[in-house]
Amino acid sequence: MSAESDMEYSDNDGDDYDYYGGQDDCDMETVDRSKADPEHFIFSCLKVEEVEKLLNESIELLSNSLQITPSLAKVMLHAYEWNAEEIINKYKENANDVLVFSHVKPRVPSIQGNSSRTVCAVCANTPPIHKYSALACGHYFCNDCWAMHFEVQIKQGVSNTIQCMAQDCEVLAPEDFVLSHVTKPALRERYQQFMFKDHVKSHPQLRFCPGPNCQWIYQAWVRVGARRVECLGCETLTCFSCGAPHHAPTDCATIRRWLTKCADDSETANYISAHTKDCPKCQICIEKNGGCNHMQCGACRYDFCWVCLGDWKSHGSEYYECSRYKEDPNLANDNQHAQAREALKKYLHYYERWENHARSLKLEEQTLANLKSRINQKVMAGEGTWIDWQYLWDAARLLKRCRYTLQYTYPYAYYMEVGPRKELFEYQQAQLEAEIENLSWKVERAETTDRGDLENQMDIAEKRRTTLLKDFLEFNTNNASSSKV
Amino acid sequence: MANIAAKRIKREFKEVMKSEEVAGGAIKLELVNDSWTELKGQIAGPPDTPYEGGTFLLEIKVPETYPFNPPKIRFMTKIWHPNVSSVTGAICLDILKDQWAAALTLRTVLLSIQALLSAAEPNDPQDAVVAKQYRESPQLFNLTAKHWTNVYAGGPSSIFDFNQKVQLLIDMGIDEHQARVALSTYDWELERATEQLFS
Ligand SMILES: [Zn+2]
Ligand SMILES: [Zn+2]
Numbered sequence: 001m002s003a004e005s006d007m008e009y010s011d012n013d014g015d016d017y018d019y020y021g022g023q024d025d026c027d028m029e030t031v032d033r034s035k036a037d038p039e040h041f042i043f044s045c046l047k048v049e050e051v052e053k054l055l056n057e058s059i060e061l062l063s064n065s066l067q068i069t070p071s072l073a074k075v076m077l078h079a080y081e082w083n084a085e086e087i088i089n090k091y092k093e094n095a096n097d098v099l100v101f102s103h104v105k106p107r108v109p110s111i112q113g114n115s116s117r118t119v120c121a122v123c124a125n126t127p128p129i130h131k132y133s134a135l136a137c138g139h140y141f142c143n144d145c146w147a148m149h150f151e152v153q154i155k156q157g158v159s160n161t162i163q164c165m166a167q168d169c170e171v172l173a174p175e176d177f178v179l180s181h182v183t184k185p186a187l188r189e190r191y192q193q194f195m196f197k198d199h200v201k202s203h204p205q206l207r208f209c210p211g212p213n214c215q216w217i218y219q220a221w222v223r224v225g226a227r228r229v230e231c232l233g234c235e236t237l238t239c240f241s242c243g244a245p246h247h248a249p250t251d252c253a254t255i256r257r258w259l260t261k262c263a264d265d266s267e268t269a270n271y272i273s274a275h276t277k278d279c280p281k282c283q284i285c286i287e288k289n290g291g292c293n294h295m296q297c298g299a300c301r302y303d304f305c306w307v308c309l310g311d312w313k314s315h316g317s318e319y320y321e322c323s324r325y326k327e328d329p330n331l332a333n334d335n336q337h338a339q340a341r342e343a344l345k346k347y348l349h350y351y352e353r354w355e356n357h358a359r360s361l362k363l364e365e366q367t368l369a370n371l372k373s374r375i376n377q378k379v380m381a382g383e384g385t386w387i388d389w390q391y392l393w394d395a396a397r398l399l400k401r402c403r404y405t406l407q408y409t410y411p412y413a414y415y416m417e418v419g420p421r422k423e424l425f426e427y428q429q430a431q432l433e434a435e436i437e438n439l440s441w442k443v444e445r446a447e448t449t450d451r452g453d454l455e456n457q458m459d460i461a462e463k464r465r466t467t468l469l470k471d472f473l474e475f476n477t478n479n480a481s482s483s484k485v
Numbered sequence: 486m487a488n489i490a491a492k493r494i495k496r497e498f499k500e501v502m503k504s505e506e507v508a509g510g511a512i513k514l515e516l517v518n519d520s521w522t523e524l525k526g527q528i529a530g531p532p533d534t535p536y537e538g539g540t541f542l543l544e545i546k547v548p549e550t551y552p553f554n555p556p557k558i559r560f561m562t563k564i565w566h567p568n569v570s571s572v573t574g575a576i577c578l579d580i581l582k583d584q585w586a587a588a589l590t591l592r593t594v595l596l597s598i599q600a601l602l603s604a605a606e607p608n609d610p611q612d613a614v615v616a617k618q619y620r621e622s623p624q625l626f627n628l629t630a631k632h633w634t635n636v637y638a639g640g641p642s643s644i645f646d647f648n649q650k651v652q653l654l655i656d657m658g659i660d661e662h663q664a665r666v667a668l669s670t671y672d673w674e675l676e677r678a679t680e681q682l683f684s
């Protein structure tokens with residue numbers, strides 16, 4: 001989605017987005033819908049400065065209650081995944097354990113005789129005694145070597161975990177020690193940037209938005225199962241738990257497997273990603289330019305399905321068969337070669353549909369942009385106000401949300417075991433798919449579609465979507481109670 | 486080359502030369518050029534291992550940022566060991582990677598590599614094929630490692646059966662080393678090795 005801010009009708013800017021990239025009205029109906037949405041997930045989208053403030057609060061809290069430097073507090077928070085409370089409790093029990101676990105102190109006190117302050121063990125130079133320094137482990141090295149060591153480490157992107165230079169010593173250099181040796185301003189800045197990034201990455205309640213060049217950071221309190229977060233800046237949909245693109249109803253492990261598989265098999269699968277197909281009836285070349293999979297040949301008016309090229313009539317509203325992959329029952333008797341071929345066929349079946357919906361989503365964004373300009377034209381021409389056409393806009397956004405979920409049902413189905421549960425899933429998937437294509441068809445021809453008819457279709461599609469998610473989003477039943485807060 | 490690196494390497498070179506290990510013939514260090522950026526190391530196969538009696542050459546490249554970054558070391562002599570690539574000679578050893586410390590020296594590194602030959606780390610394998618054999622058929626692994634030591638590192642134990650199988654494949658037009666790799670990989674089963682070579 002692109003420029004939403006230039007929408008003329010947009011009079012409620014403060015609330016100008018919902019999870020799927022649209023603006024949300026604050027009326028009761030919308031609020032209820034988001035509550036009924038099985039994907040509903042509480043999170044916030046923070047700016048860098050806000051996160052810095054948040055981290056500083058933890059650092060201050062710890063440094064005040066343990067009477068330690070903020071620099072040391074950072075080392076400990078990093079080691080304990082930012083759980084200040086846990087550190088404070090454990091510190092009261094056994095301070096030494098906490099210091100050792102955080103690598104502030106060495107496990108065993110080092111033998112002082114080991115570290116000479118007459119010859120530096122790293123550079124073999126002999127600077128005067130005041131030009132040596134050491135961490136809590138007492139391994140003294142000359143300040144020039146420390147500076148070089150930090151420079152090399154920072155340039156390699158290391159920040160919170162720079163170790164002492166002595167052999168087998170795991171003691172970490174805290175920020176103030178590093179900065180007392182690093183003088184180049186650019187290097188100091190890089191060190192602090194890396195440190196911040198590392199803090200966010202090690203913090204269980206934070207995650208960077210993976211959108212390109214995006215600076216926003218998500219904050220949430222649950223990190224298990226497919227959890228949808230949407231960026232305020234770039235509108236990317238991400239799973240908070242794993243950082244992959246949001247993927248319900250598929251779970252985190254499965255989507256990782258699927259994406260890896262698709263990357264590995266992209267060669268084999270590439271041939272299907274063509275943008276054009278021949279009309280199955282008159283063979284004229286048709287380019288797909290909308291997201292709808294219900295195609296109509298401009299030449300012969302034949303209605304067919306873009307995915308399977310079958311007659312659209314056979315995709316009747318009762319049972320949309322095209323989404324279901326039929327396993328060959330004679331498979332077990334076949335030889336290995338045939339099984340491999342069958343495996344590829346199965347994969348391609350799911351991949352083709354996955355890819356196709358991804359492409360439809362992109363095309364429907366174009367539809368959305370076109371729709372906006374069409375509505376603007378109508379408003380300019382005095383054919384009603386934006387309020388009158390709002391339903392069309394809502395329909396297009398709902399279509400996007402439904403199709404997104406539909407796309408991510410395919411990896412789920414691919415890995416599902418054959419059985420009644422898979423049958424139920426594919427039945428619901430087929431129903432969702434059918435309603436989405438109906439909706440897509442109507443949205444593309446919105447001006448000639450009856451408003452009541454369209455709104456009815458929206459309702460049906462969204463119901464199918466939530467039903468499927470309610471039944472198959474794993475954490476709804478299994479993981480909700482075990483999530484760590 | 487940076488000042489510190491050259492100075493350190495010169496000092497370490499002297500340290501190795503004076504060490505008792507050099508005197509005992511366990512390790513050796515040689516200069517490759519006069520810029521101190523590349524050296525040649527040598528370690529003796531430790532006693533009571535399949536590498537006993539063999540001499541293994543190591544390529545040592547000293548980076549500009551030495552000793553703040555580790556030296557780059559690989560086996561030049563072909564070796565059958567779970568933590569060394571049988572193809573490239575790359576070594577999987579923690580102190581050559583994230584456990585490197587600026588205070589470590591070439592002498593400790595050479596001794597650590599020698600220790601690795603005595604005690605492999607099959608859980609951190611560099612060569613998956615070798616590691617699998619090491620875990621699943623340790624006796625066959627020992628023989629294979631001995632055979633490689635004999636052929637490539639001048640070790641004493643010649644294994645008649647293995648030599649014969651390699652020769653059979655050579656007679657079929659296969660390159661000697663390729664034949665040895667295939668046979669070692671397929672637990673010296675001639676049929677499977679041949680199948681793989683001709684597939
Ligand atoms: Zn020094
Ligand atoms: Zn130390």
Ligand SMILES: [Zn+2]
Binds near residue numbers: 231233
């Ligand atoms: Zn973003």
Ligand SMILES: [Zn+2]
Binds near residue numbers: 226247
């Ligand atoms: Zn996930």
Ligand SMILES: [Zn+2]
Binds near residue numbers: 280282297298301
């Ligand atoms: Zn046609």
Ligand SMILES: [Zn+2]
Binds near residue numbers: 310
């Ligand atoms: Zn179809």
